[in-house]
Structures are given as C-alpha cells and as structure tokens.
Amino acid sequence: MDGPVLSQSCALSLTCCADGGSLLSTKAPQVSGVRVQLEMHALWQQFDQLGTEMIVTKTGRRMFPTFQVQISGMDPTAEYVLLMDFIPVDDKRYRYAFHSSSWLVAGRADVAAPSRMHFHPDSPARGAQWMKQTVSFDTLKLTNNLLDDNGHMILNSMHRYQPRFHVVYVDPAPNSHLNAYRNFSSFSFHETRFMAVTAYQNHRITQLKIASNPFAKGFRTADPQDCW
Template structure:
C-alpha cells in the first residue's frame, strides 16, 4: 500500500534540473575514492556510551586512533590526506553523575582556531595510500589556544566531529582555479566525541583500559598477561621460579630496581592506595631468602629514555 500511495504522487510535475554539472563537480581523481573506517565496531561501542577524548595543554593522542582504508584512487596521481574537527553544535555541556548523562550547560565558547592536520606521509601516490591502513596516530588534541606545536585546538566540554579529506594534487599550472573540484571529504558519525580534560563517564574509562594496548598495565598485575605486549620494568627473576640466595651484586641490583619501581609509582600517582597495599606485587628484598617478585610497569610510564606518552586514563 505504501508503494502504491507513493506512486500516485509521482505523477505530479517535477522541476527539471540539469544534473551534468553535479556529476562533473569533482575531478575524476577523487570521484571514485571510497573510505572505510577501521575498528568501526570499537568506535560504535564508544559512541553508544558517549565517546570522550582527553585534551591537555601539551596535547594528547586520540584513542581509538582514527584509521581508514582507502580505495578508488588513481594509483599514479598524488594525494594529500588531512583531518579537521568541527563542532557538532553550538552548545557547551556538563556531565551529570547522578544520571550518567551529558546535559546542555549553555552556549558554546568562542570557537577555537581552525586547523588542519596533514598526514605526515603527504603527498604520496594513490598506490601508496591504498596498499595499507592510513593511521593518524600522530595527531594530538589540545585545549591550549596559544599552542604552537600544530596540535588540534578544541574547547573542553564541547562535542566534535572529525572529518577526513582527500585532496588530489593537480599538476596543472592553474590548479588553484579548480581547487573546489580536487578534494573529497568523509565523516563517520560513530567518531563523534566530547572533548574533556578528565574522563567523566567511568564506563568510557573502563572501555579504554580494556581496549587500549598501552593501558594493559591497568587491567591486571598477572605477569602472564604481559607477555609480548608491553615491556615490564626489568626485575631479576630466575626463569625456573626457584627460591635461592643471590650474590651481593645481584642483591644490590635487584634492590635498586625495586626502589626505582616504587619511586616511579609514587611519582606517577596512578595508584590511589598505599604502596603497602596487598594489591601490589612488589616486595622488599630479603637478602637471606630472596623470593623473586614481578612488578609489571607499562612501557608508557614516565621513565628516562622512554618516548611513548603515558596514557592518562584517569583524571589529570
């Protein structure tokens, strides 16, 4: 019935449009480009909870990382890939803990400076872009309006939509006249997020800990859970799990490593409980009857020589 009802209205005279200009509005190098969001299921899980992304003065990477698969490019043409972030609306929000929901708190703050983040491999030929996943893992978010590091400047407690742009590098001398034809833009609704300085929804925190490989140290203190994933702080531990006496040199080395581990834990302030809590697996060194202990510390701690950022999965 619905189909017949619709067909009755199709007899009405319709305005006639010339569709040729619309079909030819984009250059052929970008007309056929298709983009698929990687980790879409994970993005959808976050979106159902209300995705939050941390912004800091120094800049913070996104998780999930924005990654895409591209097809339909001209293999020999060169392209530039870039991203920007646009406000979803003109509202500022606050989180209501009693109802676990976001509420409108007023009009949006003054718009932050608009920026584009260019993928560091740009420009590159289409064949290069299409042969592997394109990851924007170097992109960082900041709330520092005076940022001079090229990070994406966002207002905290505002919602944003990431956008992905594919730009054809036109070699023609008058390419600037056709700039509007040489790009194609893509956005995915499941990648929307709220910019925050600390996670508000505890379920977002839990999901990020569960799905972020750099957060594995927050999930378990079982040494078997760490195999092949993160690099633990080196603590002397016999491979056969035997109990035995160590030499003076081994005792001094193990004692220094344990003290260093405790010092790092105190500095990190990630554990609100006491260092003497039974939840921790670190023990004092007994020189007479040493029982090796395993103290897993993720690669992303603030240790000298470590370049990977510490993922602040809780309040700054």
C-alpha cells in the same frame, strides 16, 4: 603548522564545501571514485553508544580509538594529500550529570578555537601507496591550549566535535587553484563524534579505554584517570 601547504582557495573549499553537496558531480575523476572505510568500526560503535570522550591537555593527547581508514578508488599514479580537521557538532557547551550518567546542555558554546588542519605525515604520496595499507592518524594530538605552537588540534573542553577526513588530489596543472573545489573529497563518520574533556566523566568510557587500548596495560592497576 608543519606539513604540505594548501592554497588559500583549496583551504576555503575544504571549509565551505566539505560535504560535496551539489558539487559532487563536478569533482575531478581522481577523487570522484574515492571510497573510505573506517577501521575498528565495531570499537568506535561501542564507544559511541556510551558517548565517546577524548582527553585534551595543554601538551596534547593522542586519540583512542585512533582514527584509521582504508582507502580505495584512488588513481594509483596521482599524488594525494590526506588531512583531518574537527568541527563542532553544535553551538552548545555541556556538563556531565553524574546522578543520571548523562550529558546536559550547560549553555552556548565558547568562542570557537582556532581552526586547524592536521596533515598525514606521509603526504603527499601516490594513490598506490595510500591504498596498499591502513592509513593511521596516530600522530594527531588534541589540546585545549589556545596558544599551542606544536600544530596540535585545538579544541574546547566540554564541547562535542566531529572529525572529518579529506582526500586532496595534487593537481599539477598551473591553474589548479581555479578548480580547487574539484580536487578533494571529504568523509565523516557519525560514530567518531566525541566530547572533548580534560578528565573522563563517564567511568564506563574509562573502563572501555583501558580494556581495549593495547598501550594502557599499565593503567589497569593504576589510576584510570591517567589513561588515554
């Protein structure tokens, strides 16, 4: 997919050690002090209380709410790559029970979709640039097309996912790949978890999306199912 290319060792570190764990104390100083605050936190919480749903389509659909963060604690002169990925919350597939307005386990999860990372299009950039304004992943799209060649994030419908945000320090040292695990920090926010769907199941989610999405004004008098 398009975007900066991470070394294989760095990509492996992101996958295996995303939560830092015992490695946190050994992180490079350029990332050890990084702090991330989720924007539109109250809105995300509203959706989370209802059970957030995100549409996936063959051609790709943008997320709403959009994943946006404010970052602090970077080295202003160091360069960073920002990226996101999505991991399954569990190993289950779900179905929506309309009579009880709730999600029920329908069986074991389908075979995992190909794992991808979405690079912020401004990557790489210096810490000073990332910290001066809100970082928005508004170009990120979700798809259920296993053969997608547009770089969209491939997810299975009726499965729950946790978005993860990664800050990667671009280490200029010639042997930086040997210490790849030191050069990133990862962040996730529980309230951003969602169910991937091809059509909204909970009508309250549809109503909240229409009411809070500034780009959905036309849908307030149209078919709500066509909304984000």
